Amino acid sequence: MEYVALVIYDIRDDKLRLEVARFLKRTGLTRIQKSAFAGLVKPSDRANIEAGIRRVTRGWSNYNVQIYFITPAAYSQRIVMSEGYSLEEEEDEFLI
Template sequence: MIAWVLYDIKNDKARTKVAKICKQSGLYRVQFSVFLGTIDRNMKDSLQLQIEDLINEETDSVYIFPMSKNELQETILLGQAFDKKLVSDEVMALFL
């Protein structure tokens, strides 16, 4: 499945660790606090558990949005949708 991970995490150390976990899960950074990529259900569950251990549920927000390839291809990107310095060809290929 394709998954978006978006977060707003106040603690710098926790935010850095969440970004590292996303990258290790095979997700690509498309904005500073937004990752996108293909993961399986087990990896999504693992990602959720690891992030839950790092965040403060009182102050932080994390969204993990699974979607199908068809849904991703219907996504509308406006303006500077991606940070062009961060987005790779692999990410762009997901939209084709």
């Protein structure tokens, strides 16, 4: 059975936040809000996502990352309210 991985985070440090976003993109998840990613994953991906986040955040403090694995049916029941919202990707340039 496949799951939808929903990862939300609150990270103040720009460098760490960018690293977490890069990792989540590499896993195939899609950014759905500035601090949220979601995507369909196999059961075997669950441990890899958790381990990857732990690896990226190792040695850092003052962050909050939450990972939810939900059924595609439950995810499809979500209610999305959006008007005039444009999602801009974080760019590497702001770290210079």
